[in-house]
Amino acid sequence: MRALVVYESMFGNTRAVATAIARGLATRMAVDVFEVGAAPDRVDDGVDLVVAGGPTHAFSMSRPNTRKSAADQADEPLVSAGRGLRDWLDAAGPTLRGRAVATFDTKIEKAYLPGSAARSAHKRLRRLGCRPVAPAENFVVLGTAGPLADGELDRATRWGEHLTTLTDEPATV
Numbered sequence: 001m002r003a004l005v006v007y008e009s010m011f012g013n014t015r016a017v018a019t020a021i022a023r024g025l026a027t028r029m030a031v032d033v034f035e036v037g038a039a040p041d042r043v044d045d046g047v048d049l050v051v052a053g054g055p056t057h058a059f060s061m062s063r064p065n066t067r068k069s070a071a072d073q074a075d076e077p078l079v080s081a082g083r084g085l086r087d088w089l090d091a092a093g094p095t096l097r098g099r100a101v102a103t104f105d106t107k108i109e110k111a112y113l114p115g116s117a118a119r120s121a122h123k124r125l126r127r128l129g130c131r132p133v134a135p136a137e138n139f140v141v142l143g144t145a146g147p148l149a150d151g152e153l154d155r156a157t158r159w160g161e162h163l164t165t166l167t168d169e170p171a172t173v
């Protein structure tokens with residue numbers, strides 16, 4: 001069984017969550033992890049589960065203007081300086097049809113910030129004909145540049161482990 005984890009991250013928080021999820025997945029699957037700019041545009045048939053995530057920007061997945069705003073607020077170069085998760089889903093979408101998928105994001109837990117990149121990505125993947133194996137998952141940051149709330153990395157690893165139990169063995173003919 002193989003999993004592919006694709007993440008977008010500005011300040012490093014979503015990258016840390018993606019790495020923690022991969023650790024959980026790796027208890028039962030072979031795992032490849034890619035920053036979204038380096039992720040393959042064609043996902044090969046041997047991948048049983050695709051896990052995709054990014055930071056919540058303006059209630060959804062990032063756009064060029066929100067990434068520019070993040071860059072303006074950053075002291076260091078952004079982790080994802082090129083395309084965003086939305087662009088990767090557009091590019092890789094046709095090769096994801098029928099695939100088991102799960103989405104995650106990082107976001108600030110405030111009532112006035114209700115949206116979620118994970119939920120938007122989940123909807124997009126459903127429209128592409130993918131098979132979500134779990135609800136969209138949020139991991140909490142305490143501010144725009146982080147840090148992650150206490151315990152979130154451990155929770156991400158447990159979520160990764162949990163996902164392996166929801167991914168069917170490929171049918172053998």
Ligand SMILES: Cc1cc2nc3c(=O)[nH]c(=O)nc-3n(C[C@H](O)[C@H](O)[C@H](O)COP(=O)(O)O)c2cc1C
Nearest residue numbers: 009010011012013014055057058059106107108144
């Ligand atoms: C331009 C911009 C817009 C944002 N909009 C939201 C939002 O609508 N809801 C939210 O919960 N967090 C929002 N955030 C906070 C991000 O979710 C936070 O920066 C991100 O989780 C940090 O992860 P990263 O280090 O991987 O980029 C926004 C951040 C930026 C830079």
